[in-house]
Amino acid sequence: MKILVINGPNLNFLGIREKAIYGNQDYEYLCNMIKDAAKERNCEVECYQSNHEGAIIDRIQQAYFDGTAGIVINPGAYTHYSYAIHDALASVTTIPKCEIHISDITSREEFRKISVTAPACDEQIYGQGLNGYVMAMDFVIEAAKG
Helix, strand or coil: CEEEEEECCCHHHCCCCCHHHHCCCCHHHHHHHHHHHHHHCCCEEEEEECCCHHHHHHHHHHHHHCCEEEEEEECHHHHHCCHHHHHHHHHCCCCCEEEEECCCHHHCCHHHHCCCCHHHCCEEEECCCCHHHHHHHHHHHHHHHC
């Protein structure tokens, strides 16, 4: 089973930006953690990160054709205003999708409380730190199975 983990803008700066919110672990640590979790679940995983909206949309659309069984996505700031990413997620109806946020977006700035991308996903997980990615993987794996 192939799982795609998409990370949006600034996620490549984990361990550098706002450590009090996002922690000290860097993006390489996150990707290794995800790969280890995938291995434990006998899954193949691809970690994809882009700071560019169009590239994220292109990767979501490619998932429709490349055998991706589930998508875990942290759209970063695009969460709050990218109807284009929403539409791309909504278009891949046969692929289970889970939106993930490291921090608790409901207890932060007002603009972060609104996700325009979550309605195009099957689940949303937030406030669980990096472990939320593993929870999101488990969700899409189970959804893809059944």
